[in-house]
Amino acid sequence: MSVKSPCIDLCIFDGRTGWCQGCGRTRAETREWRKLSPFHRKAIERALAARIKVVRVDSQDN
Helix, strand or coil: CCCCCCCCCCCCECCCCCEECCCCCEHHHHHHHHHCCHHHHHHHHHHHHHHHHHHHHHHHHC
């Protein structure tokens, strides 16, 4: 069974936070996504919306 990824194929990582501008995950989180437990994936998913807001505000400021 495949694990649904939040990836939207826009892999540009913010230099300050390390979060992807497309999905909000870090490089390590994207690499390890399939290996993470459902608990850890859900915890990351809950943080993504807030991360995306931060990254988008930062990119608009630059």
